[in-house]
Amino acid sequence: MKSPLVFVIAAMVTCIVAQDPYYVWPDVFNDEERDAFYYGQFPDDFKWSTATSSYQIEGAWDVEDKGESVWDTFAHEGTHVANGDTGDVACDSYNLYATDVQLIKNMGLSYYRFSLSWPRILPNGRPDSASADGLRYYNALINELLDNDINPQVTLYHWDLPQALEDEGGFLSDDFPQWFNDYATYCFEQFGDRVKFWITFNEPWIIAVLGYGDGVFAPGLNGIGDKVYNVSHNLILGHAMTYRTYDSTYRASQMGEIGITLNSDFVEPYDRSIPSDVEAASRSLRFGLGWYANPIFKNGDYPDIMKEKIARKSAAQGLASSRLPEFTEEEKNMIKGTYDFFGLNHYTTVYCVDSDQEDLSNPPSYYKDGDVNQWKDSSWPSTGSSWLHVVPWGIRRLATWIRDEYGQDIPIYVTENGVSTKDVAELNDEIRTKYYTSYINEILKAIRIDNVNVKGYTAWSLMDNFEWAAGYTERFGLHYVDFSDPERPRTPKASANAYAQIVADNGFNSGSTVTGALCLLVASTLLALINAFVPSTCFEF
Numbered sequence: 346m347k348s349p350l351v352f353v354i355a356a357m358v359t360c361i362v363a364q365d366p367y368y369v370w371p372d373v374f375n376d377e378e379r380d381a382f383y384y385g386q387f388p389d390d391f392k393w394s395t396a397t398s399s400y401q402i403e404g405a406w407d408v409e410d411k412g413e414s415v416w417d418t419f420a421h422e423g424t425h426v427a428n429g430d431t432g433d434v435a436c437d438s439y440n441l442y443a444t445d446v447q448l449i450k451n452m453g454l455s456y457y458r459f460s461l462s463w464p465r466i467l468p469n470g471r472p473d474s475a476s477a478d479g480l481r482y483y484n485a486l487i488n489e490l491l492d493n494d495i496n497p498q499v500t501l502y503h504w505d506l507p508q509a510l511e512d513e514g515g516f517l518s519d520d521f522p523q524w525f526n527d528y529a530t531y532c533f534e535q536f537g538d539r540v541k542f543w544i545t546f547n548e549p550w551i552i553a554v555l556g557y558g559d560g561v562f563a564p565g566l567n568g569i570g571d572k573v574y575n576v577s578h579n580l581i582l583g584h585a586m587t588y589r590t591y592d593s594t595y596r597a598s599q600m601g602e603i604g605i606t607l608n609s610d611f612v613e614p615y616d617r618s619i620p621s622d623v624e625a626a627s628r629s630l631r632f633g634l635g636w637y638a639n640p641i642f643k644n645g646d647y648p649d650i651m652k653e654k655i656a657r658k659s660a661a662q663g664l665a666s667s668r669l670p671e672f673t674e675e676e677k678n679m680i681k682g683t684y685d686f687f688g689l690n691h692y693t694t695v696y697c698v699d700s701d702q703e704d705l706s707n708p709p710s711y712y713k714d715g716d717v718n719q720w721k722d723s724s725w726p727s728t729g730s731s732w733l734h735v736v737p738w739g740i741r742r743l744a745t746w747i748r749d750e751y752g753q754d755i756p757i758y759v760t761e762n763g764v765s766t767k768d769v770a771e772l773n774d775e776i777r778t779k780y781y782t783s784y785i786n787e788i789l790k791a792i793r794i795d796n797v798n799v800k801g802y803t804a805w806s807l808m809d810n811f812e813w814a815a816g817y818t819e820r821f822g823l824h825y826v827d828f829s830d831p832e833r834p835r836t837p838k839a840s841a842n843a844y845a846q847i848v849a850d851n852g853f854n855s856g857s858t859v860t861g862a863l864c865l866l867v868a869s870t871l872l873a874l875i876n877a878f879v880p881s882t883c884f885e886f
C-alpha cells in the first residue's frame with residue numbers, strides 16, 4: 346500500500362504548479378515571458394490620479410470676461426471638428442466642478458490632474474488683464490479638492506492659448522517664452538500656496554505637429570517642414586524659463602515640484618534581429634520624445650541625430666540654414682536639468698523599419714526627417730480611435746527605454762493613459778477595464794522587475810469629454826456623460842469601479858496565491874497529523 350504521504354506531496358505540487366499563467370488578452374498577447382499577469386503591489390507612496398483638461402470639460406467659453414482661446418476660434422469655424430462640435434458647454438465643469446470632485450473621491454483617488462485655461466485667467470494673455478472670475482473659479486476648484494483630501498496636479502498649458510497671443514504670432518513669436526513665464530508666475534503667486542505639482546506643457550509634440558504642422562488642431566497652421574521646429578524651440582525655452590522662475594523664486598516657500606508632460610507611442614522594431622530596424626526604432630523615439638526630452642533631461646540640446654539629419658537635408662533642399670534652430674550655449678545651460686519629474690502620456694505602440702534611404706526631397710517634412718517607416722499592427726485590438734490600438738507591453742518597454750536614455754533616477758509620472766470607445770451609451774465597458782488592468786500591470790512590472798522609477802499613474806479621463814478634432818464621437822471617460830442632457834449627468838462605468846479596486850488594493854492581489862497558501866496549509870496539517878499518528882513503518886514505500 347502506498348503511503349498517504351505520496352498523495353499529500355502530489356496534492357501540494359499540483360496546487361503550486363497549477364497556477365497557469367493568466368493573460369488579460371489571451372487571444373492576442375499570450376507570450377508567457379512578456380504577457381503573463383504579474384501579481385503584487387505598488388510602492389506605498391505611489392500616487393493614483395485621474396485627469397481632464399480645461400477646454401475639454403469646462404464649457405462657459407464666454408462667461409464674464411473670459412478671453413477666447415485658439416480652440417474657441419478653431420471649433421467655431423465649424424469645419425475642423427467632427428459634427429461641428431465645440432467645447433462651448435462640454436461637461437459644464439465650470440458649474441459642476443463640485444460634482445467632479447465627488448466622482449474623484451468616490452474612486453478613492455488622492456490626486457487630480459486638471460489644466461488652467463490661460464484666457465480664463467488672463468483674458469488677453471497678459472497679467473494686466475487678470476480676471477477676477479477666473480481666479481474665483483480656480484480657487485473654488487482647488488479648495489474643493491483640498492477639502493476632500495485630493496491634491497491638485499496642475500497643467501499650466503493644455504492647448505488653449507489666448508487667441509490674443511496667437512494674433513501676435515503665438516508659439517512662433519520670440520516673445521512666447523516671456524509670455525508663458527509671466528502667466529505661470531501669476532499662477533504660482535495665486536495658487537502656489539496650495540498647488541504642489543505643476544506641469545508646464547501638455548504634449549509639446551501635439552502642439553507643434555498637429556497645431557502648427559498638419560493644421561488638424563488649433564491654430565490650424567501648415568508648417569510641417571519648418572514651423573514645427575520653431576514652435577518647439579520657443580516652447581522649450583518657455584518651459585525652461587518658467588522652471589527657473591519657480592526654482593529661484595517660489596520653491597523655497599511653496600515647496601512644490603515642477604516638470605513637463607511629453608507624449609510618446611512606443612516604437613517597436615519590426616524585426617529585432619535586423620540591426621537597422623532596431624536603430625530606426627531608437628531614432629524614431631529620439632525624433633519624437635527626444636526632441637523635447639534630450640534638451641530638458643539630458644544635455645540642453647536636441648539629439649545629435651536630429652541636428653545632423655535636419656542640417657544635411659536643409660542644405661540639400663537649398664536652404665541657407667538648418668530648419669532646426671540652434672540653442673546658444675547660454676540657453677543650453679538654462680534648459681538642461683529643468684525638471685523635478687518626467688511626465689509621460691502614453692496610449693499605444695507602433696512597429697517600424699528603417700526607410701532604407703535618406704529622404705532629401707522637397708517639400709521638407711518632419712515626418713520624412715527621421716527616415717523611419719512606421720505603422721500599427723492590425724492584429725492588435727482596436728478601440729474607438731483609429732490611432733489607438735491596445736498594446737500593453739509597449740508601456741513597459743517605453744518606461745525602460747526612458748530609464749536607459751535619460752537615467753534611472755528621474756522620477757516618472759504617467760500623467761495620461763487610457764482608451765476610447767465609440768459614442769455609444771455603454772456602462773459595462775469591458776475593453777476599458779481590460780486596458781487599465783493590463784497597462785497598469787505592465788507598469789507594475791516596470792517598477793518591480795525592471796527597477797524603473799515610476800512614482801504615479803493617471804487615468805485619462807475622469808469622464809467623457811470633448812475629444813478635440815473628434816468632438817464627442819470618441820469617449821475616454823471612466824464616467825459616462827450624457828451630452829444630450831442639459832444637466833450633463835455623469836454615471837460611473839464598470840471601469841471606474843475596476844480602477845477604484847486597483848487603487849484600493851494598491852496593485853493586484855493574487856486569488857491563486859491565496860488558494861496556493863490554503864493548499865499548503867491543509868497539506869502541512871495533514872503531514873503533521875500523519876507524523877503524529879501513523880506508525881513510521883507506513884512510510885516504507
Ligand code: GBH
Nearest residue numbers: 398547548551561608690732761805812814
Ligand atoms: C492626449 O493626447 C491629450 O493630452 C488629451 O487631451 C486627449 O484627450 C487624449 O490624449 C486622447 O486623445 O488621428 O490625426 O486625429 C494624446 C495624443 C492626440 C494622439 C490626438 C492622437 C489624434 C490625431 N493624441 N491624436 S489624428
